[in-house]
Amino acid sequence: MNNDFPNFKKDVDKIEVPEEKLNTAIKSAIKRGKKKKWSFGKKVTYLSGAAVIVFCLLIGSAFVSPAMAKVMSNVPLVSEILQSIAQTEDREEKLNHFFGKAHETLTNNYQGVVDVAMSMFFSSEPPNITVFVRDKTSKQELEDEIVQVIKDLAHSYNIGEVEINVDVQDKEFAHRKNGEKERTNHQLFQITQEVLQQEGYRFTTLGIDARTPHIIKVEIVGSEQHYNKVKDDIEKLVHNAIYSQEQLKYEVEVTRQTEAEIKEQKWQPILSSVREETHKRYNKVTGFAFSFHPKPLQIILKTSLSEGGQSKRTAEQIANYARQVVEIKRDKLSIEKIPYKIIIRDKEQEAIYEILYK
Incomplete structure (x- = not known):
């Protein structure tokens, strides 16, 4: 890793332990260990005396070896951070599943619901769920039921507290969500994605820039040599597929991630x-x-x-x-x-x- 995290095995190997005394201690500890057991309710746990004696040897050596002392002092923090990272990743996965289910449930089962959004900055804090409904009437009729549905889902996914808002969509949102342009873009992306997958081209993003709405931008994966080889073929392939299916004359611009961007x-x-x-x-x-x-x-x-x-x-x-x-x-x-x-x-x-x- 780095100098703050020395190699355990290297430091442990440097520890000098009298072999004869160690063997005698281990044999004695094993005999004692077989006689002892600790009961916790219905579970019975057996503790190996040999494991105890080796651990004690390690701890004792920390007072002799400064390097080993540094290793042992870092262990609790490293373990704590690794455990915390694992817990965070588990919560993020739960949040993703929770939001997917909330979006599916509300948009499919309630006609007045037009969209669902979730926002958060730190996953350890309560997420904010905003449900957009068609009009004020839908808000009055559905708000209490929507809130309860989200609370029940949050409980089932063990999410904890959730901040919930039910808002009426504004005209701009409605136009953007239901407009012809939105449906057209969705069709374009679907055609492009299918063609690229059929031909075995890997890509990272598809998009249309508002400043150049007549150009579909495709970012592919691969070396510069690969990019130079397939760029023109992909542009023609996607362009022809879109025109043949939708009779739309869209330009296609293929780019690639640089080494710096990949890093x-x-x-x-x-x-x-x-x-x-x-x-x-x-x-x-x-x-x-x-x-x-x-x-x-x-x-x-x-x-x-x-x-x-x-x-x-x-x-x-x-x-x-x-x-x-x-x-x-x-x-x-x-x-x-x-x-x-x-x-x-x-x-x-x-x-x-x-x-x-x-």
Whole structure:
């Protein structure tokens, strides 16, 4: 990982333990272990004396080896962070399933419901569900029932508290949601996706820029050599498929992710963990931002801290914790290490602490 997380095996192998004494201790401990058992209700747990004696040897060595002492002091924090990350990922998965079910249930079963949206910044906080209904009459008739449906779903997915709003759609939303343009774009994307999949072309995004509504933009996966080889073929293929099915003359623009963009994309899970875990650990973390340009990567944590000595000490603690999350997650995903700077801002958006890691 890095120098703050030395290799366990290397340090353990350096520990000198008298072999004869160790064998005698283990044999004696095994005999004692067979005689002992602890009862907790209906469960019976047997404890190996050998395991106890080896663990004690490890702890005792920490007082002799400074390197081992450093390893042992980091273990609880590493374990805690890994456990917290796993819990966060589990909650995010539950939230996704919960929202998918809420959207499906409400839009399919209630004619007055036109759309459902969910928003949140930190997954550890209650999500906000907004249900858009057709008109004021639908709101009056359905609001109480909609709220109860969402609460029941949240309970079934073990989500906890949920903030719920029922709003009447505005005219702009209705036009955008039900307009001919929206349906046309959906058809275009569907045709493009089917053609690319049939021909075996991998892509990352499909889109239409509002500034150039007559151009479908396709971002593909692959090397620059692959891109140069297939770019023209894909543009003609999609263009012809759209025209043959819909009689629409849309241009197609094929792009690819650069190496820098691919590297940035790989870092997204790490950045997501930093955002979530620092907020869970320190409720004074209120916002998050990052920037890959200019280099190095800047990880910015916004806080509710004020000026002052204590705030700077807290900011340093937050930065150190963020760094631990970065290194643990990066190591777990086997992502290439790059220089990055952690910046802590106070409630006035002023930087009160920053540190560069290379």
